[in-house]
Structures are given as C-alpha cells and as structure tokens.
Amino acid sequence: MILTVTLNTALDITYGVRSLRPHATHRVTEVTERPGGKGLNVARVLAALGHEVAVTGFVGGATGRTLQDQLLGTPGVADALVPVSGATRRTIAVADASTGDTTQLNEPGPTITPAEWAAFQEAYADLLRSASAVALCGSLPPGVPVGAYATLVRAARAASVPVLLDTSGEPLRRGVAARPDLVKPNADELAELTGSHEPLQAMKDARRRGAHAVVASLGADGLCALTADGEWRAPAPGRLRGNPTGAGDSAVAGLLSGHVDHLPWPQRLARAVALSAATVVAPVAGEFDRGTYEDLVARVTVAEQVGAA
Amino acid sequence: MILTVTLNTALDITYGVRSLRPHATHRVTEVTERPGGKGLNVARVLAALGHEVAVTGFVGGATGRTLQDQLLGTPGVADALVPVSGATRRTIAVADASTGDTTQLNEPGPTITPAEWAAFQEAYADLLRSASAVALCGSLPPGVPVGAYATLVRAARAASVPVLLDTSGEPLRRGVAARPDLVKPNADELAELTGSHEPLQAMKDARRRGAHAVVASLGADGLCALTADGEWRAPAPGRLRGNPTGAGDSAVAGLLSGHVDHLPWPQRLARAVALSAATVVAPVAGEFDRGTYEDLVARVTVAEQVGAA
Structure with a gap:
C-alpha cells in the first residue's frame, strides 16, 4: 500500500453563507464536513485512482471520532491513525456566496506529548514494512519536534x-537535509527554503541541499521537475476557473501514483497536472472531476528542457 | 424537578481570534464549547441555584453526542433529550479581540420527522408527571409544526x-393563545406580538391574548411584570459592562426559581434581575457571577405600579 502521514489532521468544515459581515449573525445555508489535513486529501485521491492506501498521523477527542467515522465511509483508505489525549482540530471555511471569497478559521490542534510522538514513530516503522511509498504532508502540531520530518525521512x-x-x-529545511526521494514545494516554499525566486536556480539548490528530485508547483504555470534524469516542464492546461483548494494535494497524489506504477517522469507529471486541474474545476473543494482528469491526462504536454539538469 | 424544553438544541462554540477579516485565514487562539439553546442555558443556571432540573428537546449525530457528554459533566442537570436521526447544530461565535465584537454563524439544525415529533410529545407527557414547572424555550427546528408550543402549553x-x-x-403568537402561565418577551418580541411599541399597552394586550402573566425584559431598563396581582418594575442595577449573551435566559431561570420557591412577585423579579446582571458581568458568556448575584439580589428595588393592572 501507499502510506500518507498527516501529523496535523483536521475535520474540514465548510459553511455556506449569503454574505459574511463582521459583527452580524449569519444563518449557515449549507454545511459540509470531511476528513482533512494534506495527507488525508492525498489519500482520498490515491484511493479514487484505485490504489490501496493507509493514512497515519494523530487523532483524538470527539472531533477525532467524527473524522474516523467519516474515514470508514471512504473506500480504499485504511485508518492507521494513532490516538492521542488531545482533540483533533476543526477548520472552518466560510464561503461567501455574494463575493465567492472564503474566510478560513483554523483551530490550533492538540499538543502532542513526547510519549505520543514516540508511539507514533513505532507505528510508522511498522507501517513502512508494507508500504510501497510514503508521503509526509503538511504542518506539525504543537509538541512535535521541528526535526520530525527529518526523522521520518531517515526511517523511510x-x-x-x-x-x-x-x-x-x-x-521542510530539516527534512530536505535528510535526503528525501522527492519534495514538492510551491513557489513560495521553494523561495523560503533557498532564498531564490528563480525556480530553476532554487530547484538546483534544493537538490544540493539533499532532495533527490524536486517538483515545484507553480500555480497557473503548472509543474516543473528537476531530477537526476533531467528537467521537465508541464504547463497547466489553459486558464481554469474554480477552487484551487486541494490542487497541490492532488498533484502529490499524481506523483506518488505514477511512481508506484513505474511511469517515466513525463507521464508522472502529466498525471499530476491533470489531477490538479481536475481538482480546480470540481464543484466540491478538494475533489477531482474524473471526466476532466481522463480527458486531460492524455492531452497534457510535458516538455523536456535539454541540458538543464 | 423543573423541566426545560429546548427543541433546537445546539453545541455553542466560541472562537477567539485577533481580528476577523473577511477573505483572510485566521489562527483561532482559543476554543470553548458548551451545550446551548435557551432551555439548556436556563437549566444550567437553575442547577447552579440548587434546583433539580431535567432538560428535554432533540439531540442527534456526532455533535449531539458531544453535547450529551458535556451535559454529563453538568451537576444537577438530568439529560432527558430525545434522539433524532438528524445532527444537532453547532453555533460559532467568533470573538474579535481587536474590536470586542462577536460574529455569529448558526447552523440550521436537523429536520424533525413527524414520528420524532410524536415521540417527543410522549416523552414530554411522561416528564410532566414529575415536573414542578416547565419552561418552553427558543426557536423551532425545521419540521416541527409552528403550533408546537401551543400543543406543549396545553399538555402542561x-x-x-x-x-x-x-x-x-x-x-409565540400561537403559544400565547394556549394560555401559558407566564411569557417573557423582550421589547422586540412584545412589539411583534402585539403591534404596540408601548410596553405597558403591549403587556396588557399579551394578557388579553391569553398569557396569565407577562414579564417583559427591557434591556438596560430591567424587567416589567404585569400579572393578575398587579404591575411591578425592577430596573437594572446601574450601567453594566460585559456580555449580555444569556442574560435573558438567566432572567427566565430566576422567574422559575422564584415560582417553585413560592416567592411573591417582587422577590421573583429581584431574583431575575440580579441573575441577569450577574450574567452580563461574568467573564464567560452565559454564566453568572455568584458574588454579584448574591450582592444584588438583596439590593434590587422592585416598585409596584399602583392601579395599573
């Protein structure tokens, strides 16, 4: 199976309101809830592509129980979350129908104890035994050491x-130094890591810092990959109208899926770009439109940049 | 015991944020949760005054389980809620530390089926057998007939x-026609019921419509009572700084408490006004400050208006 790690899981709640006005009282017209945190989003997309997936990370409290109940209803995703004494956080996205804007309220999440972090590392080591690949995704909850991802990269x-x-x-900085097979920063994360706002220079620097391969997600410019085998660019398929929430997680799912299916880099990137685009156009945030995906994955153009790597 | 009915129960969540800005992402600095809906607030105050209380209404889903777990931790309040297939709603109060303002987001609540409404009426009839008084509080959830309170008043x-x-x-209009012992409208509710913005005229009209007694809560002007025995005014004790959330529910608790303790009207009103003021000044919304209450209940002045009733 493919393992995804989400240390800072969340129950993602979306509220539809007519118009959000500070200091007013609002009747919420629509409520949706789903398990969240980047690794859980990646897992859902992988499962929809037909992969066997397990999710791990921390879960606790009443919100954690709700999250686990909802995971039970997600076919193909096995729950390997580790219980903690604190409560899983909620995030609330307030979608304003009058402007199309979203206002986000994120709870802080539980503080993880040293014993809980140790228990997680044991569970993770067990899960790695049957994993064909692992994705480490998202922020760290309070209490987890800042070098946590470096530790988890080394164990993998x-x-x-x-x-x-x-x-x-x-x-990310510490995790890269532990030499992961792949990092997938966006433009801001790449600039913060390397100090360079020129993507190709920054990707070369990220490889020097330890990443075997780098795939940068550049928004409307699509994906750019720098690997030991070469450099490729996969532009986004035209202007897309929709909600970019989860598009980066879908790209991660595409890269992992292509990896375990032993696809060459251009096809991995095509899968990632098509999934990302199909997520932007889907009506529900974070889900992908299968028709758009299947249409695009055959049509995305991936260009090798000669002599760049 | 005293029975309180909350057909539209809620889990009341308060989020502290530094400053609420539409379209931005906010880190929530503080999260508090408690069982809500007017009748549950009334019950909590009654229990704190030493009364035996039972709460009924509808409860369901994961939020309902959280609400019931938290009720278990409220001494003196017995849970007689009736399970439904829908999910209990959440309300979110976003408290903006920069302005002191609160922005409210209220979920719609579950739709009650005819079978669930029938099951509630049976449970209510059973509970009435051991009740010394009953309070019917708050809005109706979707699916409950608009004449629901009239039905429940007649059964009591x-x-x-x-x-x-x-x-x-x-x-309220239909409930008043079923001749309840007491209604406690605020100025707006009284004006909507009667068409009159002059409180005394409106209270007389509410009695003509069926209410045996009327206690109007007039905000900073305190309480005004019109009963078969006379008319009384109990002004609020000076200007109060604080949060008025729950002050009306505390007044209801004071009136019920005074009723089952067989107090004369002036002392009932003193209890209600003092509890209401002690709720405004308490640091946590909806709770009352016991020291303030005990200080004020002996000092509140209640004036009989001669010849008015």
Missing part, C-alpha cells in the same frame, strides 16, 4: 521505502 | 404544571 530510507515530503518552513 | 396545563413560554414570532 532505512526501510528502503521511497519518501515524498510536502511541507514548508523549518520542517 | 392539562397536567396542572405551571408553564413559562420564551420564544418569538408565530410560535
């Missing part, structure tokens, strides 16, 4: 399991 | 249980 490499890291800031 | 009167009604709009 020791177990010979290919490892993808998708995080930001200091956890 | 048939069981010889004194009944207080605290609601608004058409449910």
Whole structure:
C-alpha cells in the first residue's frame, strides 16, 4: 500500500453563507464536513485512482471520532491513525456566496506529548514494512519536534521505502537535509527554503541541499521537475476557473501514483497536472472531476528542457 | 424537578481570534464549547441555584453526542433529550479581540420527522408527571409544526404544571393563545406580538391574548411584570459592562426559581434581575457571577405600579 502521514489532521468544515459581515449573525445555508489535513486529501485521491492506501498521523477527542467515522465511509483508505489525549482540530471555511471569497478559521490542534510522538514513530516503522511509498504532508502540531520530518525521512530510507515530503518552513529545511526521494514545494516554499525566486536556480539548490528530485508547483504555470534524469516542464492546461483548494494535494497524489506504477517522469507529471486541474474545476473543494482528469491526462504536454539538469 | 424544553438544541462554540477579516485565514487562539439553546442555558443556571432540573428537546449525530457528554459533566442537570436521526447544530461565535465584537454563524439544525415529533410529545407527557414547572424555550427546528408550543402549553396545563413560554414570532403568537402561565418577551418580541411599541399597552394586550402573566425584559431598563396581582418594575442595577449573551435566559431561570420557591412577585423579579446582571458581568458568556448575584439580589428595588393592572 501507499502510506500518507498527516501529523496535523483536521475535520474540514465548510459553511455556506449569503454574505459574511463582521459583527452580524449569519444563518449557515449549507454545511459540509470531511476528513482533512494534506495527507488525508492525498489519500482520498490515491484511493479514487484505485490504489490501496493507509493514512497515519494523530487523532483524538470527539472531533477525532467524527473524522474516523467519516474515514470508514471512504473506500480504499485504511485508518492507521494513532490516538492521542488531545482533540483533533476543526477548520472552518466560510464561503461567501455574494463575493465567492472564503474566510478560513483554523483551530490550533492538540499538543502532542513526547510519549505520543514516540508511539507514533513505532507505528510508522511498522507501517513502512508494507508500504510501497510514503508521503509526509503538511504542518506539525504543537509538541512535535521541528526535526520530525527529518526523522521520518531517515526511517523511510532505512526501510528502503521511497519518501515524498510536502511541507514548508523549518520542517521542510530539516527534512530536505535528510535526503528525501522527492519534495514538492510551491513557489513560495521553494523561495523560503533557498532564498531564490528563480525556480530553476532554487530547484538546483534544493537538490544540493539533499532532495533527490524536486517538483515545484507553480500555480497557473503548472509543474516543473528537476531530477537526476533531467528537467521537465508541464504547463497547466489553459486558464481554469474554480477552487484551487486541494490542487497541490492532488498533484502529490499524481506523483506518488505514477511512481508506484513505474511511469517515466513525463507521464508522472502529466498525471499530476491533470489531477490538479481536475481538482480546480470540481464543484466540491478538494475533489477531482474524473471526466476532466481522463480527458486531460492524455492531452497534457510535458516538455523536456535539454541540458538543464 | 423543573423541566426545560429546548427543541433546537445546539453545541455553542466560541472562537477567539485577533481580528476577523473577511477573505483572510485566521489562527483561532482559543476554543470553548458548551451545550446551548435557551432551555439548556436556563437549566444550567437553575442547577447552579440548587434546583433539580431535567432538560428535554432533540439531540442527534456526532455533535449531539458531544453535547450529551458535556451535559454529563453538568451537576444537577438530568439529560432527558430525545434522539433524532438528524445532527444537532453547532453555533460559532467568533470573538474579535481587536474590536470586542462577536460574529455569529448558526447552523440550521436537523429536520424533525413527524414520528420524532410524536415521540417527543410522549416523552414530554411522561416528564410532566414529575415536573414542578416547565419552561418552553427558543426557536423551532425545521419540521416541527409552528403550533408546537401551543400543543406543549396545553399538555402542561392539562397536567396542572405551571408553564413559562420564551420564544418569538408565530410560535409565540400561537403559544400565547394556549394560555401559558407566564411569557417573557423582550421589547422586540412584545412589539411583534402585539403591534404596540408601548410596553405597558403591549403587556396588557399579551394578557388579553391569553398569557396569565407577562414579564417583559427591557434591556438596560430591567424587567416589567404585569400579572393578575398587579404591575411591578425592577430596573437594572446601574450601567453594566460585559456580555449580555444569556442574560435573558438567566432572567427566565430566576422567574422559575422564584415560582417553585413560592416567592411573591417582587422577590421573583429581584431574583431575575440580579441573575441577569450577574450574567452580563461574568467573564464567560452565559454564566453568572455568584458574588454579584448574591450582592444584588438583596439590593434590587422592585416598585409596584399602583392601579395599573
């Protein structure tokens, strides 16, 4: 199976309101809820593509029980979350029908104890034994050491399991130094890691810092990959109208899916770009439109940049 | 015991944020949760005054389980809620530390089926047998007939249980016609019921429509009571700084408490005004400050208006 790690899981709640006005009382017209945190989003997309997936990370409290109940209803995703004494956080996205804007309220999440972090590392080591690849995704909850992803990257490499890291800031900097197989920063994360706003220079620097391969997600410019085998660019398929929430997670799912299916890099990137675009156009945030995906995956153009790597 | 009815129960969640800005992402700095809906607030205050209380209404889903777990931790309040297939609603109060303002987001609540409404009426009839008084509080969830409170008032009167009604709009209009012992409208609700913005005229009209007694809560002007025995005014004790959330529910608790303790009207009103003021000044919304209450209840002045009734 493919393993995804979400240390800072969340129950993602979306509220539809007519128009959000500070200091007013609002009747919520629509409520949707789903398990969230980047690794859970990646897992859902992988399962929809037909992969067997397990999710791990921390879960606790009443919100954690709701999240686990909802995971039970997600076919193909096995729950390997580790219980903690604190409560899983909620995030609330207030979608304003009058402007199309979303206002986000994120609870802080539980503080993880040293014993809980140790228990997680044991569970993770067990899960790696049957994993064909692992994705480490998102922010760290309070209490987890800032070098947590570096530790988890090293454990994956020791177990010979290919490892993808998708995080930001200091956890990314330390994680990269532990030599993950792939990192997938966006333009801001890449600039923060390397100090360079020129993507190709920054990707070369990220490889020097330890990443075996780098796939940068550049928004409307699509994906850019720098690997030991070469450099490729996969532009986004035209202007897309929709909600970009989860598009980056879908790209991670596409890369992992292509990896375990032993696809060459251009086809991995095509899968990632098509899934990302199909997520933007889907009516529900974070889901992908299968018709759009199947249409695009055959049509996306991936260009090799000669002599760049 | 005293019975309180909350057909539209809620889990009341408060989020502290530094400053609420539409379209931005906010880190929630503080999260508090408690069982909500007017009748549950009334019950909590009654229990704190030493009364035995039972709460009924509808409860369901994961939020309903959380609400019931939290009720278990409220001493003196017995859970007699009736399970439904829909999910109990959440309300979110976003408290903006920069302005002191609160922005409210209220979920719609579950739709009640005819079978669930019938099951509730049976449970209510059973509970009335051991009730010394009953309070019917708040709005109606979708699916419950608009004449619901009229039905519940008539059942209480048939069981010889004194009944207080605290609601608004058409449910209040129909409920008043069923001749409750007491209604507690605020100035807006009273004006909507009667068409009159002059409180004394409006209270006389509410009595003509069927209410045996009327206690109007007039905000900073305190309480005004019109009963078969006379008219009284109990002004609020000076200007109060704080959060008025729950002050009306505390007044209902004071009136019920005074009723079952067989206090004369002036002392009932003193209890209600003092509890209401002690709720405004308490740091946590909806709770009352016991020291303030005990200080004020002996000092509140209640004036009889001669010749008015």
